[in-house]
Structure formats: structure tokens, C-alpha cells
Amino acid sequence: MAKKPATAITPTRAQDYSQWYQAVVKASDMAENSSVRGCMVIKPWGYAIWENIKEILDDMFGQTGVKNAYFPLFIPLSFLEKEAEHVEGFAKECAVVTHHRLEQSQGGGLEPAGKLAEPLIVRPTSETIIGDSFSKWISSYRDLPMLINQWANVVRWEMRTRIFLRTSEFLWQEGHTAHSTEEEAVKRGEQMLDIYTKFVEEYLALPVIKGRKSPAERFPGAIDTLCIEAMMQDKKALQAGTSHFLGQNFAKSSNIKFQTRQGAEEYAWTTSWGVSTRLIGGIIMAHSDDNGLLLPPKIAPSHVVLLPIIKKDGDNSMVMEFTEKLAKELREQFYHHKRIGVEIDKRDMGGARGWDWIKKGIPLRVEIGPRDIAADSVFVGRRDRDRRDKESFKKDRFVGEITKILDEIQENMFDRALCFRNENTKKIDVKKDFRDFFTPKDQSKPEIHGGFALSHWCGGEECEVKIKEELSVTIRSIPFEKSEEHGKCIYCKKPSEKMVIFAKAY
Amino acid sequence: MAKKPATAITPTRAQDYSQWYQAVVKASDMAENSSVRGCMVIKPWGYAIWENIKEILDDMFGQTGVKNAYFPLFIPLSFLEKEAEHVEGFAKECAVVTHHRLEQSQGGGLEPAGKLAEPLIVRPTSETIIGDSFSKWISSYRDLPMLINQWANVVRWEMRTRIFLRTSEFLWQEGHTAHSTEEEAVKRGEQMLDIYTKFVEEYLALPVIKGRKSPAERFPGAIDTLCIEAMMQDKKALQAGTSHFLGQNFAKSSNIKFQTRQGAEEYAWTTSWGVSTRLIGGIIMAHSDDNGLLLPPKIAPSHVVLLPIIKKDGDNSMVMEFTEKLAKELREQFYHHKRIGVEIDKRDMGGARGWDWIKKGIPLRVEIGPRDIAADSVFVGRRDRDRRDKESFKKDRFVGEITKILDEIQENMFDRALCFRNENTKKIDVKKDFRDFFTPKDQSKPEIHGGFALSHWCGGEECEVKIKEELSVTIRSIPFEKSEEHGKCIYCKKPSEKMVIFAKAY
Numbered sequence A, B: 001m002a003k004k005p006a007t008a009i010t011p012t013r014a015q016d017y018s019q020w021y022q023a024v025v026k027a028s029d030m031a032e033n034s035s036v037r038g039c040m041v042i043k044p045w046g047y048a049i050w051e052n053i054k055e056i057l058d059d060m061f062g063q064t065g066v067k068n069a070y071f072p073l074f075i076p077l078s079f080l081e082k083e084a085e086h087v088e089g090f091a092k093e094c095a096v097v098t099h100h101r102l103e104q105s106q107g108g109g110l111e112p113a114g115k116l117a118e119p120l121i122v123r124p125t126s127e128t129i130i131g132d133s134f135s136k137w138i139s140s141y142r143d144l145p146m147l148i149n150q151w152a153n154v155v156r157w158e159m160r161t162r163i164f165l166r167t168s169e170f171l172w173q174e175g176h177t178a179h180s181t182e183e184e185a186v187k188r189g190e191q192m193l194d195i196y197t198k199f200v201e202e203y204l205a206l207p208v209i210k211g212r213k214s215p216a217e218r219f220p221g222a223i224d225t226l227c228i229e230a231m232m233q234d235k236k237a238l239q240a241g242t243s244h245f246l247g248q249n250f251a252k253s254s255n256i257k258f259q260t261r262q263g264a265e266e267y268a269w270t271t272s273w274g275v276s277t278r279l280i281g282g283i284i285m286a287h288s289d290d291n292g293l294l295l296p297p298k299i300a301p302s303h304v305v306l307l308p309i310i311k312k313d314g315d316n317s318m319v320m321e322f323t324e325k326l327a328k329e330l331r332e333q334f335y336h337h338k339r340i341g342v343e344i345d346k347r348d349m350g351g352a353r354g355w356d357w358i359k360k361g362i363p364l365r366v367e368i369g370p371r372d373i374a375a376d377s378v379f380v381g382r383r384d385r386d387r388r389d390k391e392s393f394k395k396d397r398f399v400g401e402i403t404k405i406l407d408e409i410q411e412n413m414f415d416r417a418l419c420f421r422n423e424n425t426k427k428i429d430v431k432k433d434f435r436d437f438f439t440p441k442d443q444s445k446p447e448i449h450g451g452f453a454l455s456h457w458c459g460g461e462e463c464e465v466k467i468k469e470e471l472s473v474t475i476r477s478i479p480f481e482k483s484e485e486h487g488k489c490i491y492c493k494k495p496s497e498k499m500v501i502f503a504k505a506y
Helices: A016-028 A044-063 A084-091 A126-136 A181-204 A249-254 A278-287 A317-331 A351-361 A370-374 A394-421 A430-436 A461-471 B017-028 B044-063 B085-088 B129-139 B180-200 B249-254 B280-286 B317-331 B350-360 B372-376 B395-423 B431-438 B461-471
Strands: A030-034 A040-042 A072-075 A096-104 A110-122 A146-156 A170-181 A209-212 A224-229 A237-245 A257-259 A265-267 A271-275 A303-310 A342-344 A364-368 A375-383 A391-394 A426-427 A452-455 A473-477 A499-503 B031-033 B040-044 B074-076 B096-104 B110-122 B146-155 B169-179 B209-212 B223-233 B238-246 B257-259 B266-267 B268-276 B304-308 B342-345 B362-369 B375-381 B391-396 B425-426 B452-458 B473-481 B497-505
Touching: A016 A030, A016 A278, A016 A351, A030 A391, A040 A044, A044 A146, A044 A170, A044 A181, A096 B110, A110 B096, A110 B110, A126 A146, A126 A249, A126 A271, A126 B391, A146 B146, A146 B473, A170 A181, A181 A224, A181 A237, A209 A499, A209 B169, A224 A278, A224 A394, A224 A473, A224 A499, A237 A278, A237 A473, A249 A271, A249 A426, A265 B317, A271 A278, A278 A394, A278 B280, A303 A317, A303 A351, A317 A342, A317 A364, A317 A370, A317 A394, A351 A364, A364 A370, A364 A394, A364 B375, A370 A375, A375 A394, A391 A394, A394 A426, A430 A452, A430 A461, A461 A473, A499 B085, B017 B031, B017 B350, B040 B044, B044 B146, B044 B169, B044 B280, B085 B249, B129 B146, B129 B169, B129 B249, B129 B266, B129 B268, B169 B180, B180 B223, B180 B268, B223 B280, B223 B395, B223 B473, B223 B497, B238 B280, B238 B473, B268 B280, B268 B304, B268 B461, B280 B395, B304 B317, B304 B431, B317 B342, B317 B362, B317 B372, B350 B362, B362 B372, B362 B395, B372 B375, B391 B395, B395 B425, B431 B452, B431 B461, B461 B473
Parallel strands: A303 A342, A303 A364, A426 A452, B304 B342, B304 B362, B425 B452
Antiparallel strands: A030 A040, A072 A110, A096 A110, A096 B096, A146 A170, A170 A271, A209 A224, A209 A473, A224 A237, A237 A271, A257 A265, A364 A375, A375 A391, A452 A499, A473 A499, B031 B040, B074 B110, B096 B110, B146 B169, B169 B268, B209 B223, B209 B473, B223 B238, B238 B268, B257 B266, B362 B375, B375 B391, B452 B497, B473 B497
């Protein structure tokens, strides 16, 4: 029997998914845990992905009339307290600033001094502080709609953290809008969910399910929370973006009033919506394999690495000349409005060099040796294929076709993820089947279960709570696209008009 | 006698410079003070300027091999304490996080709970936290140079704040590099100062003096602080950017060691360098006039506003068609790699509409009425000229020449600022003249004084302190370009080899 080839990542997904995830993050050199509890350091390869996410989304927001602004990092405690549900949702996990200087203590070290009259909370989200500005900026229907977005860091003091997916500090964008009618606000919330859907599917190659949260899973203070949910390779759900319709709740607590065209005074209708560095966790968990990261070309910091075969103590001028020329030709090509990103790696480290780039998930690897040059060819490896499955291209053909190849990889990644989700989504009508679906077959691998269950739910919170208690499974989404058929609640058997997505979740 | 025309900003610069500044910020709708002490809200017009600054500088950094990354917002107190001068420099003004949740108090409200074992400082700058990462990332000379930059918010608990110039929270970039030799680190520090100089002069139209700080004015923990200083219209100096050579100080306190090519172990040599949202304050104070903001075209969020003359209850289709067509043609033009930014303002509010855009500092205003259309012309006002001094252009000529006009405005603004600085910089050799130069002639206007004094200084801290005490004047810069002549210290008359720039400062 042939020996199975070693993989670059230990353990593999099948051996230990959670450890595999950490190993991929490390091997790709994207980020690491910092010395500060729960906070991560985003390294250049990971940060460049975030910059790409920002640039693309920012442009999409801008096209709908949204403008960027910046609001204070600190929220006075009294602001947070204005909306009762909201403060309850964040009080348990927030960083509190209580002092504004340090003083020599009697023991010799420094200690906090200059106690603040009112504690400040490091923003976990900015509805209340932005609401304070909106209340000053808005006085007439002419000032509406107000469409503002902020790119910022936020802090939620998570007890169990996992890099990119759940960290005490993370980076995100938070959009905040105010409108003169309920209808317009609802529509804006849906529009932003559509943008997230388009972005996540087309750029991150992640198929998502659009829907809304059950009341128990809503954003604290929201009337309605819309969401997109994606399936990871361990069949758990990842919430990839949310858009909240806040009704007049925050307008009332922040006093955002406007004069209508008819001269009456009314509270505005507001929304908020956001995505975060968590998306990078989603990319890793949905696409990567046992050799490391796979990056959708549209979001990759760089598209192709050139690997000239360098001879120690030899004359490498010909291979380097060919390499530099190829790099120049590739960089002149555009891939979705940006120039092709090209890396040249001339380190002399044998096969480890190729593995480095496989682990980093660069879409294309190009080997260049004397024989290739003689044939005016290059030897190309695609990250979405087996690493030994390489193809020889005439150089000019490769330059001419690179954007087509990248598009193929992008599509291929989306298709695989969609296929995986479809294979692991099941319509379930019987409680026993539902239990089996979410019960690990192998007790030594408690994380392996069925996937997304599409089942009827009566709409009652009691059933939702019981299912969560028994199986650690929650309602991830009440999908917009749903069968209209009638049925019976998977838990209590009461009549139900809607199927929902149940899953374990990040 | 003709009545002097009213100005849009009250008070004027001559009446009260400090109040004028606040009024310009307000009238241009760039930013405002928030409800959180010392923190500002940057509104879309102001934030778009910051985004332009970011984009341009980021590209310049990238071309020198610098990569972006992101580090934690919080710094453990023990990290800050590692470098004695450093912590002393920041202990008096820092936000201290002491708790990680809120709990119901006996009085009914919420109070901080969950006390942290070690207080966390909201980063005032990140040498110590980035140094912690560098100590893990660097082990061999092969890992050097390490060239990292971060775009982030920082907090310094300033007692007296002024929007953009001195706020408790501000936005900045901080570059941090590590090198294997002292020479290379020194060179990198100089290179970054050169980039700042090029950026501030070419894009912000602000002439600066390159030099170094006196030991008393150095960054806490630095061996050498290089700086660029600009003159504002009240003749005070504004530090527009700094670049610090940190020697091995932070490498020693953060344990950043590397193995040399020869196998020995050595501490790395580090630098740090930054510019902040303060630059926006500099733009305002150097260029604006009594009608509001003037924006250098290369950094303006938008270049031209089209002001079609709209008739209430009339048929405006022709004027709007002409306007839309012109907008389209203008947007097809490129100005320094970006498309021309065009605003269309069709509000029906008479002369107030034009004033709005004058106050916002947009470089060009274009009026479009039926007579202009008949002549296929537009009526153009330049923000760097008197507001009544408008010029008629054939439409096609305007489209063809707009980038040239914008370049003229950019140059004109730089030349004016340079002229102003030259007029208000004086070589002074006599102590009495020096005193007179910095002593207000009119006691009711204590802020009006001479400008930059180029005078000899013995190098002694005592003279520096005395001058500061007597005249509130500090050494802003020991300029790189200096006369080599010998002279006598302006204060103690000891021999001196160097002239320095004395000034009042922001």
C-alpha cells in the first residue's frame, strides 16, 4: 500500500478540527495571540486580507450613498444605560476605563490615579454614542436619510476567545442610518444584507443563507435582526454579517427627533449593520485544507508567487532575468480592477519554499528552471488542486490566461463550499432523526455531527431553549427563502408555518 | 468709503485667531466636539480628508517595503513600565482600564465590576506592545529589517484639548522598524522624515523645516527625534510629523535580540515614526481665510461643485441636463491618479448655497445658468481667489484645463504659505530683539508675536528652560540646513556653532 503523503498541517481536519484551525492560522502567518488576554496581533498577510475586505465593501457602501465618519472610542456609562436591553446585552463583557493617569504607589510600582467622575466603556458597538451625534445633526426631514459608516476597533470582553472568530478586541465596520419612515429603514436594512450577501458570496466564495434571527438571538435593543449564515467544514454555522432594524428604540433613548414635512415632530427610524475580522476566520474554516490556507483570488493579498530555481554558487542571471520579466508582464494585467499581485521568492531553501506558499494559500505557484526557460515555459501549480498536479504553460499563454485561471479558482472554491453545504443540509421532520443528526456518532469526536437541519419550529421560545439545552443547537436563521408548506414543530409538534435552520454555531 | 464686505467666519483671524479656528471647523462641517471629554467626532467632510492622507501615505510607505499590521489597543501596565523614560512620559495622561464588566450597584445603577489583576492602558503609542511582538518575530539577522506600520486610534488624556490639534483620542499611523545595525536604523528614520516632508509639502501644500528636536523635546525613550515644523497663520509652529531613532533602548526593554551573521547575539536597533489627524488642524490653520476653509486640491474630498441655477416652478430640465453632462465629462478626467471629484448642489437656497461650499473649501465652484448654457460656457470661481473674481470658460476648455487649474491652486497655496513663513522668520542675534520679537505689541492681543526666530543656542538645557519660562517660547527644531557660522547663544552668550528655530508652538 502506498504511503499516504504527509500533510503540512498537523493535526488534520479529521483529527482535530479546532487544533487544525489554530495550526492553519499559524502556518499561514496571518495572526497570533498577543500577550494581552483575548487580543490578537494581525500580521501583514492577515491584515492585507482585511484591507481588501475594507476596500471592496467601502466602495459598495459608498455607491448607496453611505459616508464614512469617526466617533469616540469611549462611551459614557450613562449613554449605554439609556437603552435597557442594549446595556444588559453588553454589561457582562466590557472594558471599563475608571482612571486617567498613573501614580507611584507606596509599594514602588505605578497604580491607577485620577478617578473619573463617570466610568467610560470602551465601545462594544456604537449605537448610543452615534445616536448622540444624530440627535444633534437631525432636526428636519430634510436631514434624512442620514447614512453613516465607521471602520473601527471594538471591545467585548469574551471569556473564551479564538483568533479571528471571537476576540476581545476586533476590527469591524458599523453602519448606522436614520430615516423618516419605518418602511425606508426596513428597506435600508435589507439593502445592506443584500450587499453583504453579494460580497461574501462573490468575493469570499462563501455561499450564505439569508434570513432573520429568532427573537432570542436578536441584537440587544433591535426589533429585527437579519443575518447571513455560512457553513464551515466542521458543519457548524458562522454568522457572517448582520443588519438590524432598530425601530424607534434607539431614537427614543438618544432623542433623535425630526420635524416632518407637515410640521409634526417624530422620532426617526434607525438601522445598524456590521461585519468584522471574523470574516477572515470564516474564509479559513470554509476553504482551507490539510496543507493550510486557501484564499479566494479576489481577496488574496497576492495572486501568484514566482519560484525561480536558484543554484548556489551558480550563474542565476538567466533565470532571474526571465523571472523579473515575467513578473513585470503579470503586474501589467488587471484582475477585477486591481493589478495582479506578484511575489518573487528567491530564497534557497529547497522544497520548503513551495510549502511556505501553499500554507499561505496563494492561488498560483510558478516554478521557473533552466529547462522551462529553454522552452519559454512555466510550470504552474494551483492551490485549489493537488499540490503535485502541476501544468506546463507557454509563458505568453500563462500571462494571457492568468485572470481566467484566477476566476476559475474563485468559482471552484465557491462551488465546493456550496456542494459541501448542500450535502450537509437535511430536511428533518422527526424528533428522533433531529437528535441523531446532532449527536456525535463517535464519542471521542464530539464535534462531528450532521450540519444544518431544516426543520419546523412553532415560534415558541420554550422549544428553542429546550433544544439548545439538550443538543447545544440553536436557530441560526429563519430563511427568507422557505418552503411554504405547513408542518409540525420538531420539538412540541404544534402546527408550524415555517422551517428554520438549526445548527451548532461559532 | 466702500463698505468692507462681510466675511463668512466670525470672528476673523485678526479679531480672535483661536475662535476663528473653531468657527472654521464648524462652518466647514469637518468635525465637532463629542459628549465624551476631549474626544472629537470626525464628520464625513473631515474624515474624507483623513482617508486621502491615509491612502497617499500608505502607498509611499509601501514603496519602501513597509507592511501594515494591527496590534492590541491595550497595553499591560508592566509593559509600559519596562522603559523608564517612556512610562514617565505617558503616565500623567493615560486612560486606564481596571474592570471588565458592569454590575448592578446597591444604588440601582451600574458600576464597574470584575477587577483586572493588572490594569491595562489604552495605547498612547505602541512601542512596548509592538516590541513584545518583535521579540518573538526576530531571531536572526535574516529576519531584519522588520518594517511594520499600523493605522490606529490612540489615547492621551490631554487636559486642554482643541479639535484636531490636541484631542484625548486621535487617529494616526505609527511605523515601527527594527534593524541589524545602528547606521541602517538611523537611515530609515531619515528616510521616513523625507517621506513626511514630501507628503506635507506636495500634498498638503505646507512648507516645512526639517530638523531634530533638542534633548528636552525628544520622544520619551528616544535617542534622537527628527521632526518637520510648519508655520501657522498666527505665526506659531506646528509639529507636522516626527521620526524617532530609538537606539537599542526599546530593544533592551522588550528583549528584541537577533543572531548576527557571525553567530553573536545582539540587540536590534529600532525606530518609530508617526503623523496624525493633527495634520488636518495644520491644513486648516495654514491655509484658511476669513471665509472658511481652503483645501489643497490634492487632498480635497471633492474638487469641484456644480451649482445649476434652479428656478422654482420653472422647467429646469435644460440646465440639469447640461449639469449632468458636465459632471460626467469632469469625472472622466484624472487628477493625480484619481478621478476628479464632482458635487452637484441643486438646492434652492440662493446665495447661501455658494457660501456653503466656500466655507467647506472646495477648490472650484461652477455656476451654470441659462445664459451660460446658451453660450456653452460655465462661470468658475476659484477658492484661492476673491469670491467675486470669477471667470467665464467655454465648457470644453474648462473640462480640458481643470487639472491644470487645480495644479495652479495647489502651487499657489504652497507659495503663499512659504511666503508667509519667510516674511515671519527672522535671524536674531540680540537678546533684546529676541524679547521684542516674542512680546505682543498689543496687550489685548497676547497671541500676536513675531514668528520663527533663527538664533544661536549654546546647547544648554538651562538657557532653553529660561527662555521657555520667560517667553513661552521653545526650540522647535535644530534645522538640518543651517548656516555654519559661529555665534553666541542668544541667552547666555556662550559660543555656539548652531542656529536653531525658536517659536511658540501648538
